Amino acid sequence: MTIEQHIEELRAELNNACDAVERREIQTELEMAQAELAVITAEQDGSVDAEPPF
Numbered sequence: 001m002t003i004e005q006h007i008e009e010l011r012a013e014l015n016n017a018c019d020a021v022e023r024r025e026i027q028t029e030l031e032m033a034q035a036e037l038a039v040i041t042a043e044q045d046g047s048v049d050a051e052p053p054f
Helices: 003-016 020-045
Strands: none
Touching: 003 020
C-alpha cells in the first residue's frame, strides 16, 4: 500500500467514525501520514537534505 492510499483510507475511516476517541486516533494517524508524505515529497524535490545533519 502506498502512503497516498493509506491517507485516503484514513480519510474514509475518519468520515465514518462515530466515536470521539476513535476520531481523534484516526485524525492523529492521518496527520502523521500526511507529514510523512510531505517529507518524502520534499526529499524527492530536493527541498530538504535526506542526510543527517552530523
